[in-house]
Amino acid sequence: MAHIGERASLTILREQPFGLFLDAGDELGEVLLPRREMPVKWQIGGEVEVFLYHDSEDRPVATMKHPGVMPGNFAYLECLAITGVGAFLDWGLPKDLLLPFREQKERLEPGKSYVVHVHVDEASGRIVATRRLNKFLGPAPAGRYQEGQEVELMLYGKTELGYKAIVDGKHGGVLFANEVFRRLRAGEKTKGYVVQVRPDGKIDLSLYPPGRARIDDLETRIEEELKARSGFWALSDKSPAEEIHKALGVSKKAFKQAAGALFKKRRIELSDEGMRLVD
Known part of the structure; x- marks a missing residue:
């Protein structure tokens, strides 16, 4: 049927x-x-x-067209118009998608995009969108996620702690501000890593793999950059944190750990002026 x-x-x-x-x-x-x-x-x-x-x-x-989002999923959609019944969003079909006023947390503006959940309304049987996302974000089941596990994220808002994220299209999570070293925006999709699952089922997240895996990845990136720069890079632990973040998207602490590890392995030389690749 x-x-x-x-x-x-x-x-x-x-x-x-x-x-x-x-x-x-x-x-x-x-x-x-x-x-x-x-x-x-x-x-x-x-x-x-x-x-x-x-x-x-x-x-x-x-x-015969495919909608930009199937009901039951979250999406980042552009607001096309505001009418007497609500906002209408572009989801790729001839009839635009309705976001009723009662399902809006703030007044939308035409031309701007918003993260919404799309579903079939039980009362009317129509397909609608909502900005009340928490109703569709369930707690992570016990044992479903392990520390360091890679997950798919969609960012949808900011708090005093950091950025709110939808995890694997099902659960709520938070990227803490002190773990974020680049600009993020609502609707952005990215990979993340589980730090821990809290008792309430919310997930603490990081943009970087944990522990040794994170440093190993950064070591590889530094070596590749050095090769691309003919063996020398004017970046060191004396460089400002902002410069390091702009170059590699990581904290100064993470950079020093990776550079120190490469130095101990005798793969680079370090000085106040920068790093040099060991032949």
Whole structure:
């Protein structure tokens, strides 16, 4: 049985001047695939894969296009317009996605993009967006994540502690400000690493692999940069922290650890002027 907010392969029943009618089952009945979206080749009784949603007249309708986000997921979408019922967002379909006023935490502005959760509203059966993200972020299950585990992040806000992140599209987490050494923005997707899972199921995060793995990665980056610079780089532990961060995106402490490790391995020479690759 086909449902709103899903992709489905539906049987073509008949052609009309305005498109093809498809069999969407007992719940939705016959739905229209508009003529402008009809496939080049089709036949009565054949099947076509479509996405089901509601048109501007609130009727179930089919499209062969893929939405920018499937219901049940988070996305970073541009606000196109504000109307009397809410904001409308660009999600790549002919009918824009509604973000009702009651689901907004702040007044949106056309031309700006926002992180939202997209879902089928239980009361109306329509696909809508919400800015109330916490309703859709569950606690991390016990034992699901281990310290140092790599995860996928989407950033969606700032707090006094740091940056709020969606972990693997399901859970809430925080990147602490003292662990961040580059500019981050809402909607940005990046890899992160689990520092710990708190008793409430929230996840403390870092942008860098923990312990030795982080330093090993930085050592490799320093050596590659030295090779690209013909063996010398005017960067040292005397350099300002801002300069080190601009060059490598890490703290001065992490840089000193990696450079010190390379020095002990006799792979570089260190001086106040910078680093030199050992032949």
